[in-house]
Amino acid sequence: EAPVEEKAPVEEKAAANVGNSQIDPAKPMVALTFDDGPGNYEDRIVAALQKYNSKATFFYVGTQATKFPSTVKRVADAGNEIGNHSYKHENLPKLSQAAIESSINKTNEILRNQSGQSVSLVRPPALRATGQPSILWSIDTLDWKTKNTKNTVNVVLNQVKDGDIILMHSIYRQTAEAAELIIPALKERGYQLVTVSELAKARGINMEAGKNYSSFRPKK
Numbered sequence: 001e002a003p004v005e006e007k008a009p010v011e012e013k014a015a016a017n018v019g020n021s022q023i024d025p026a027k028p029m030v031a032l033t034f035d036d037g038p039g040n041y042e043d044r045i046v047a048a049l050q051k052y053n054s055k056a057t058f059f060y061v062g063t064q065a066t067k068f069p070s071t072v073k074r075v076a077d078a079g080n081e082i083g084n085h086s087y088k089h090e091n092l093p094k095l096s097q098a099a100i101e102s103s104i105n106k107t108n109e110i111l112r113n114q115s116g117q118s119v120s121l122v123r124p125p126a127l128r129a130t131g132q133p134s135i136l137w138s139i140d141t142l143d144w145k146t147k148n149t150k151n152t153v154n155v156v157l158n159q160v161k162d163g164d165i166i167l168m169h170s171i172y173r174q175t176a177e178a179a180e181l182i183i184p185a186l187k188e189r190g191y192q193l194v195t196v197s198e199l200a201k202a203r204g205i206n207m208e209a210g211k212n213y214s215s216f217r218p219k220k
């Protein structure tokens, strides 16, 4: 007679395959985040994540997504979280409330249609409250400025702590190269690479609309 297998309750997620299949809340974890895409380097970054059973969060710009619709779907289908980085990278504080809402809502719809995920997180290009949780960061790699693979790798590996949200930009070749080095190095150090939503949840934080989050440290 075959043994009866006890099944864990199925968790409800935004889309069937978003996030890691298993997270150990007792072990360290960080969220890699990639802004400004989609662009030409998504597939390299996603391949590096998949190779190490890892996930990340990609904050996409609406106008970019319309240029790379199949890319958004591939990134999402690999289990990564898709977030909103405005419609055309507007300076949100300079816009009216109605224009901000239009930029965010339009982009949510584009990303939801392309990815099949509901999009709940925003990374505003310039800080301004929206009707969704705003995700900031605790490590700024300045990858967009240095465009230097080694520098980006060093910033992350020298500063990383449990609960960090790490800011990078997926539209640069040097960032894709850096990701290919950072991902195995963090895994080697025992970090789980999780989506922003997974990180918040593992730390018992229920993210709220209009609030800013820049890390999710373990509770002491």
Ligand code: ZN
Pocket: 035, 036, 085, 089, 125
């Ligand atoms: Zn940006």
